[in-house]
Amino acid sequence: MQDARRQDAALNQDAESTTHFGYSEVRLNEKQGLVDDVFHKVAHRYDVMNDLMSAGLHRLWKDVLVGKIKPSSRGFKHLDVAGGTGDVAFRVARAGGPKTEVTVLDINADMLAVGQERAKKAGLDKQTRFVEANAEELPLPDGEFDAYSIAFGIRNVPRIERALAEAYRVLKRGGHFLCLEFSHVEAPFLARLYESYSFSAIPAMGRLVTGDAAPYRYLVESIRQFPEPEDFAAMIERAGFQRVGYTRLTGGVVAIHSGWKL
Known part of the structure; x- marks a missing residue:
């Protein structure tokens, strides 16, 4: 009975807690489904x-x-x-x-x-x-x-x-x-170059190769988080x-x- 109560409490806490999905804030118990959708789109x-x-x-x-x-x-x-x-x-x-x-x-x-x-x-x-x-x-x-x-x-x-x-x-x-x-890139110049490449080139490549830039925009944002x-x-x-x-x-x-x- 106590184990069941603890599990219920954990589920309730997950439903109320939030976390990041890239730069967006989402409910903790929703993130896994959103991540799954990203990788369904890019698997092949x-x-x-x-x-x-x-x-x-x-x-x-x-x-x-x-x-x-x-x-x-x-x-x-x-x-x-x-x-x-x-x-x-x-x-x-x-x-x-x-x-x-x-x-x-x-x-x-x-x-x-x-x-x-x-x-x-x-x-x-x-x-x-x-x-x-x-x-x-x-x-x-x-x-x-x-x-x-x-x-x-x-x-x-x-x-x-x-x-x-x-x-x-x-x-x-x-x-x-x-x-x-x-x-996290250490050298300031390399960091700026990497930042520009990540947010400009990678989503564009994703759109070209998979037809959808959004999954790759998430992946870049998730690195920063x-x-x-x-x-x-x-x-x-x-x-x-x-x-x-x-x-x-x-x-x-x-x-x-x-x-x-x-």
């Missing part, structure tokens, strides 16, 4: 747009991320969250070899469908499984995974603290949490992780955050 052009928006740099950033994961060839279980199209998962599977098992989890069925098709074409479907679920409520056992990654996805989660708590729960002792996310690296590192520590740190790449355009379940 998602990877093409990543290449265009970053001039291919996202591939290098993901390579650095997987280099920090270091999957063991003796057997390794990896969870990639918000990784529907499989970009990070396939890198981990190849790096670890045939004894590496990768679970790709995403809340968006369209993104997962793209990933499953790509896995078959790449011959990696036996090493990868695809799960449709919410990062805030992982339908996975405690202490199951050697490593957890989330690339360009954490800023779209309505309740980041819950996602971090779930990451901690499903990792084994000694497990590694890694998050690749857009960050994400916490500074120091603040996000503090959130990771509060979730229970130790040896927390981050590495800036490309002048601070992105950062790789790291923490360990010790």
